[in-house]
Amino acid sequence: xxxxxxxxxxxxxxxxxxxxxxxxxxxxxxxxxxxxxxxxxxxxxxxxxxxxxxxxxxxxxxxxxxxxxxxxxxxxxxxxxxxxxxxxxxxxxxxxxxxxxxxxxxxxxxxxxxxxxxxxxxxxxxxxxxxxxxxxxxxxxxxxxxxxxxxxxxxxxxxxxxxxxxxxxxxxxxxxxxxxxxxxxxxxxxxxxxxxxxxxxxxxxxxxxxxxxxxxxxxxxxxxxxxxxxxxxxxxxxxxxxxxxxxxxxxxxxxxxxxxxxxxxxxxxxxxxxxxxxxxxxxxxxxxxxxxxxxxxxxxxxxxxxxxxxxxxxxxxxxxxxxxxxxxxxxxxxxxxxxxxxxxxxxxxxxxxxxxxxxxxxxxxxxxxxxxxxxxxxxxxxxxxxxxxxxxxxxxxxxxxxxxxxxxxxxxxxxxxxxxxxxxxxxxxxxxxxxxxxxxxxxxxxxxxxxxxxxxxxxxxxxxxxxxxxxxxxxxxxxx
Amino acid sequence: xxxxxxxxxxxxxxxxxxxxxxxxxxxxxxxxxxxxxxxxxxxxxxxxxxxxxxxxxxxxxxxxxxxxxxxxxxxxxxxxxxxxxxxxxxxxxxxxxxxxxxxxxxxxxxxxxxxxxxxxxxxxxxxxxxxxxxxxxxxxxxxxxxxxxxxxxxxxxxxxxxxxxxxxxxxxxxxxxxxxxxxxxxxxxxxxxxxxxxxxxxxxxxxxxxxxxxxxxxxxxxxxxxxxxxxxxxxxxxxxxxxxxxxxxxxxxxxxxxxxxxxxxxxxxxxxxxxxxxxxxxxxxxxxxxxxxxxxxxxxxxxxxxxxxxxxxxxxxxxxxxxxxxxxxxxxxxxxxxxxxxxxxxxxxxxxxxxxxxxxxxxxxxxxxxxxxxxxxxxxxxxxxxxxxxxxxxxxxxxxxxxxxxxxxxxxxxxxxxxxxxxxxxx
Numbered sequence: 001x002x003x004x005x006x007x008x009x010x011x012x013x014x015x016x017x018x019x020x021x022x023x024x025x026x027x028x029x030x031x032x033x034x035x036x037x038x039x040x041x042x043x044x045x046x047x048x049x050x051x052x053x054x055x056x057x058x059x060x061x062x063x064x065x066x067x068x069x070x071x072x073x074x075x076x077x078x079x080x081x082x083x084x085x086x087x088x089x090x091x092x093x094x095x096x097x098x099x100x101x102x103x104x105x106x107x108x109x110x111x112x113x114x115x116x117x118x119x120x121x122x123x124x125x126x127x128x129x130x131x132x133x134x135x136x137x138x139x140x141x142x143x144x145x146x147x148x149x150x151x152x153x154x155x156x157x158x159x160x161x162x163x164x165x166x167x168x169x170x171x172x173x174x175x176x177x178x179x180x181x182x183x184x185x186x187x188x189x190x191x192x193x194x195x196x197x198x199x200x201x202x203x204x205x206x207x208x209x210x211x212x213x214x215x216x217x218x219x220x221x222x223x224x225x226x227x228x229x230x231x232x233x234x235x236x237x238x239x240x241x242x243x244x245x246x247x248x249x250x251x252x253x254x255x256x257x258x259x260x261x262x263x264x265x266x267x268x269x270x271x272x273x274x275x276x277x278x279x280x281x282x283x284x285x286x287x288x289x290x291x292x293x294x295x296x297x298x299x300x301x302x303x304x305x306x307x308x309x310x311x312x313x314x315x316x317x318x319x320x321x322x323x324x325x326x327x328x329x330x331x332x333x334x335x336x337x338x339x340x341x342x343x344x345x346x347x348x349x350x351x352x353x354x355x356x357x358x359x360x361x362x363x364x365x366x367x368x369x370x371x372x373x374x375x376x377x378x379x380x381x382x383x384x385x386x387x388x389x390x391x392x393x394x395x396x397x398x399x400x401x402x403x404x405x406x407x408x409x410x411x412x413x414x415x416x417x418x419x420x421x422x423x424x425x426x427x428x429x430x431x432x433x434x435x436x437x438x439x440x441x442x443x444x445x446x447x448x449x450x451x452x453x454x455x456x457x458x459x460x461x462x463x464x465x466x467x468x469x470x471x472x473x474x475x476x477x478x479x480x
Numbered sequence: 481x482x483x484x485x486x487x488x489x490x491x492x493x494x495x496x497x498x499x500x501x502x503x504x505x506x507x508x509x510x511x512x513x514x515x516x517x518x519x520x521x522x523x524x525x526x527x528x529x530x531x532x533x534x535x536x537x538x539x540x541x542x543x544x545x546x547x548x549x550x551x552x553x554x555x556x557x558x559x560x561x562x563x564x565x566x567x568x569x570x571x572x573x574x575x576x577x578x579x580x581x582x583x584x585x586x587x588x589x590x591x592x593x594x595x596x597x598x599x600x601x602x603x604x605x606x607x608x609x610x611x612x613x614x615x616x617x618x619x620x621x622x623x624x625x626x627x628x629x630x631x632x633x634x635x636x637x638x639x640x641x642x643x644x645x646x647x648x649x650x651x652x653x654x655x656x657x658x659x660x661x662x663x664x665x666x667x668x669x670x671x672x673x674x675x676x677x678x679x680x681x682x683x684x685x686x687x688x689x690x691x692x693x694x695x696x697x698x699x700x701x702x703x704x705x706x707x708x709x710x711x712x713x714x715x716x717x718x719x720x721x722x723x724x725x726x727x728x729x730x731x732x733x734x735x736x737x738x739x740x741x742x743x744x745x746x747x748x749x750x751x752x753x754x755x756x757x758x759x760x761x762x763x764x765x766x767x768x769x770x771x772x773x774x775x776x777x778x779x780x781x782x783x784x785x786x787x788x789x790x791x792x793x794x795x796x797x798x799x800x801x802x803x804x805x806x807x808x809x810x811x812x813x814x815x816x817x818x819x820x821x822x823x824x825x826x827x828x829x830x831x832x833x834x835x836x837x838x839x840x841x842x843x844x845x846x847x848x849x850x851x852x853x854x855x856x857x858x859x860x861x862x863x864x865x866x867x868x869x870x871x872x873x874x875x876x877x878x879x880x881x882x883x884x885x886x887x888x889x890x891x892x893x894x895x896x897x898x899x900x901x902x903x904x905x906x907x
Contacts, residue, residue, distance in 0.1 A: 192841065232749040281818050281856060283812075283818070283855075283856025283857050283858050283859055285632075285857075285858040287637065287642060287644060288636070288637055288642075289636050289637070290633075290635060290834065290835075290836060292841065308842075309840060309841040309842035310840065310841055311840045311841075311842055311844065312840060312846065313840055313841055314833065314836075314838060314839075314840065314846060315833075315834065315836040316833060316836070316859075317632070317633040317834040317835065317858070318633075318834060318856065318857075318858035318859045320818070320854070320855070320856045320859060333636060334636060335638060336636050337635070337636060337662060337664045338636055338637075338638055338662055339607060339660065339661075339662030340660070340662075342638055403640065403660065404515075404609075404660045405513045405609065405658040405659070405660050406511075406513065406658070407649065407657075408649075408655055408656065408657050409655075411652075412509075412651060412652050412654075412655035412656075412657075413626075413649045413650070413651065413652065413657070414626035414645060414649070414650045414651075414652055414675075416644070416645050416646040416648050416650075417646060418639075418646055419639070419647060419648055419649060423638065423639070423640035425638075439647075444638060444639045445646075445647040446639070446642065446647065447644050447646060447647065451815075451856060451857040451858030451859075452814070452815060452816060452817070452818075452856060452857050453677045453678040453681050453682070453857065454678060454682075454748065454751045454816045456677055456678050457748045457749065460747070460748045460749035460750075461748070462677075462678045462679065462748055463646075463676075463677075463678075469646070469647065
């Protein structure tokens with residue numbers, strides 16, 4: 001227990017050092033990374049992605065050109081550029097094809113109003129394969145309307161069983177017409193879809209043998225067998241863990257620009273936009289708390305406009321993400337009702353004479369006067385930076401209680417790299433040399449992962465795959 | 481590698497105890513934390529006075545064997561129930577920091593892993609203390625794995641008690657770590673070890689865990705019947721039931737278990753489950769009432785690999801009277817595939833999911849009727865089966881995975897029904 005007597009300020013130097021070491025892994029954006037506009041120039045290109053086991057996989061992907069070329073320097077990317085669009089507007093994507101096969105774009109759940117191209121293919125108009133002799137790229141164009149807010153998938157409509165596996169897919173986020181990044185962060189046109197932070201969880205997987213076949217130019221005798229497909233890599237947003245925990249747009253992952261480091265403060269509403277982009281279903285388990293599923297496939301789970309609540313929304317702790325589906329869910333972790341004070345009991349706060357307070361004069365959600373069990377919000381003058389701090393959403397009933405058990409002695413423990421050394425949020429503790437180190441803010445990190453644990457591997461190596469860490473950050477740690 | 485199989489069990493345990501203790505530094509200790517429990521056996525006895533509403537549990541984490549329904553033994557990692565074993569010091573501390581009582585606890589946990597892990601039942605309002613003691617892997621003395629308990633789905637968890645080794649603490653061999661949970665939300669959860677999750681979970685560190693509601697004992701009438709047991713605090717008896725059964729879906733990859741047993745590289749990429757089970761047994765073992773008497777036997781020597789231990793205690797036989805309402809607490813801890821559990825003849829009424837009563841945000845029920853639930857690992861459903869009043873005594877209904885290839889034990893093709901199937905027998 002001795003190890004727990006340190007308050008974060010005392011460890012500021014250590015924290016800053018650790019933070020300096022982590023500049024290579026900058027904090028995540030709380031908004032989803034993507035491109036905006038009304039028209040987009042896509043080029044389908046070949047390229048390579050890398051996997052954390054040192055693998056290099058040949059892929060096909062969409063790249064943003066023209067006015068959006070800065071997004072990923074015009075490179076092929078996996079997944080394709082995330083499009084952040086607005087409800088009711090019409091968008092055009094022109095597609096240029098530099099691949100050895102015809103390619104196209106489809107937009108399940110959205111209304112395509114015009115499509116053109118070199119060939120009228122099985123599903124939609126297609127761009128011809130690149131002609132290496134004449135150096136002419138195939139072309140196609142698609143105009144669609146972002147009919148309704150939500151989370152959508154786009155992908156190739158040409159031999160999709162191959163081309164989506166090869167990387168020709170991406171995500172579309174449609175903002176409600178009344179969305180405002182500062183004042184009205186809503187996922188749908190409904191007040192109960194309000195959120196503070198949003199993150200994308202695009203689930204995909206790969207069988208590298210498929211990619212090798214196309215990498216080597218489709219040689220006779222090396223054909224891959226669709227019935228023998230056997231993935232050994234699993235990705236969030238195009239990166240297998242732990243690469244998804246690196247910064248976005250890092251130079252050494254030039255074709256995998258998107259990361260996934262969900263973060264929130266206690267009480268913040270986190271919108272999870274969860275997308276099944278591959279062939280498999282994935283049970284997505286979010287440690288820490290339940291979430292409320294508010295929409296599927298861009299459809300708000302609201303069956304009856306007559307009631308103010310989302311009357312088909314339901315709670316879960318593991319979401320089954322099926323191929324081609326999207327699900328939106330909201331989670332708000334408060335740390336309530338655990339039976340002890342997650343900010344530490346007063347005696348423990350050696351830097352503070354009186355310890356923190358749990359001020360509960362208002363209902364946090366409605367603003368009405370009266371206790372709701374939670375410490376008030378910052379707007380209600382619960383100030384985490386005060387000399388006598390108040391931590392918003394603290395569960396006041398548990399205020400001042402220490403954790404009810406003794407932790408084992410150091411030599412009996414194995415320590416996680418994200419263990420701060422203390423059971424209390426925002427507090428660091430002494431750790432043996434070489435232990436911990438990935439948690440400079442003394443956050444509470446929770447694993448969010450596929451609960452098909454086989455998928456927590458990178459080609460036979462554990463850990464990896466569909467896995468990231470969700471950080472409950474102490475109040476006062478900036479997230480945006 | 482056959483050498484491991486042929487070792488006499490007693491020698492293995494004694495030898496391994498020495499190895500575990502030798503590998504653990506001085507100061508290591510078995511330490512049950514349970515306020516008021518003076519003899520450290522996690523049971524309120526001997527004139528002890530515990531705080532109100534306290535539950536204590538003591539689990540060992542280690543290895544052992546289970547018998548598959550085709551008679552094959554599977555080497556497993558799992559937990560063992562140590563409740564009732566006195567662990568408080570009764571003699572001077574030895575050089576390793578443990579007393580005789582503590583060493584007896586370690587010995588009791590060795591090569592005694594249960595499949596599935598012991599069922600944990602908590603009640604709403606309880607303060608639960610769960611002590612985990614790592615007894616080491618007897619068959620794999622080359623492993624020094626730590627272990628944890630992940631209370632899967634517990635609302636508002638903190639990292640210190642989440643059992644996630646990457647963000648917290650896990651316990652080394654020969655010592656104990658205590659978890660504290662304030663139990664506030666009834667429902668069907670599950671638990672498992674989260675250390676090297678793919679390996680430890682494939683190896684069997686999985687168990688049923690559920691929380692009964694405060695409403696239990698308060699009669700509520702619903703649909704013409706009065707119940708005193710409920711899944712949730714429904715206020716209207718709509719989650720009331722006559723009988724309840726935990727039904728945990730899981731499966732093993734024989735190649736993986738065999739590789740672990742014989743100290744070979746573990747096939748993560750090639751992992752493909754072949755033994756499909758409910759509560760740690762394939763059909764027809766699922767319908768054996770109570771503890772399974774048949775033991776995992778060494779295929780070469782015929783030796784009982786479990787020695788005096790019975791490792792498979794959880795039956796999946798469902799018995800009911802006509803007209804009764806049967807609750808299935810279905811959870812899935814499969815690590816390689818989804819399962820669709822089907823009740824073809826008796827409709828399922830789904831009243832809960834992932835330890836939440838199936839209500840919308842306005843508090844209105846979203847219960848629905850179906851004949852199947854599709855679940856990936858880490859999901860749970862609370863399902864009611866209303867046994868027809870016209871059902872006759874002796875009739876048998878089936879509950880099975882409708883992923884039909886899962887109705888087999890390993891490579892059985894012609895042996896008839898097997899795998900993830902159990903029976904509902906009308907009394």
